[in-house]
Amino acid sequence: MWWLNARQYESTDDAFIDARTASISSQVSGAIVDIPVTDNQLVDSGAVLARVDDRDYRVTADQAKAQVDQARATISNLDAQIDAQQARIEQAEKQVTEAQAALTFAREEDVRAQDLVKKGAGTQQRAQQTASDLRQRQATFDGAEVNLVVTQKQIAVLKTQREVAAGQLEQAQAAKEQADINLARAVIVAPTAGWATKITAAKGNYAQAGQALMMFVPRELWVTANFKESQLTYMRPGQRVEIRVDAYPGHPFRGHIDSIQAGSGAAFSLLPPENATGNYVKVVQRVPVKIVFDDTPGVYLGPGLSVVPNVKVR
Secondary structure, eight states, X not given: OHHHHHTTEEEOSOEEEEOOOEEEEOSSOEEEEEOOOOTTEEEOXXXXXXXXXXXXXXXXXXXXXXXXXXXXXXXXXXXHHHHHHHHXXXXXXXXXXXXXXXXXXXHHXXXXXHHHHHHTSSOHHHHHHHHHHHHHHHHHHHHHHHXXXXXXXXXXXXXXHHHHHHHHHHHHHHHHHHHHHHHHHTEEEOSSSEEEESOOOOTTOEEOTTOEEEEEEESOOEXXXXXXXXXXXXXXXXXXXXXXXXXXXXXXEEEEEEEEOSSOTGGGSSSOOOTTSSOOOOOOOEEEEEEEESSOOOSOXXXXXXXXXXXXXX
């Protein structure tokens, strides 16, 4: 009867509580002005863990904002100049039309005056006056045309200046975004709910960018059990597991297999075995199996605590 019952289970004492612990570090440099948490304190997601002096970053963010405002003002000024230049173009076009009409009239007057002189019905003075007026109207028309071309080309110049100002605005916005990011990074918050532990930061210390300030243990815990490869024959994800923690004897927890690692632990080690070289000695490999709790344990559990899982495989 004992054998019939025991063959339904697989167990190992090579198991422990596991979690994705994180090293909380400062992403900006500065003096630490506040550590509002203490060792092993449970905090919620987004809770403040540390504050770095942000006065320099705030000044940089204000300067970046001023540059953005200045670039926007430059673009608005150029837009107004382009609108005004467009009005000047319309005015120049009307001046060309007016000069064209005056030139046509002067040309017709000159033709009539020259014809009268030839017939002896007009005076030489009148003919000379109309010829002079024709030359003046021609010069006025040519000047109006040149002025129209100049005003039209000025639009392209203003649009080019606007493109340069738009590029400066994008550059200023990128600098402002980076300054705002650095300012926000002066406040270090918890990435998720969990425990702040192994705190090495202290108020008054100078934190370098990337310097570890504390360790953080999230509330999401599971069991990593290293079963022998010969124990995996009937083991499948979803199977029920009885979890016994050494810290709480007589207090079993319920769980189930979440996944089985695709490869032995040795295959992912720093120096994986190379069986094709040297002498070969067969060693039973162990494969990590992830086991999750069905319910929140309700007691203190931390990474590294010893566990004995008992998996029902049949």
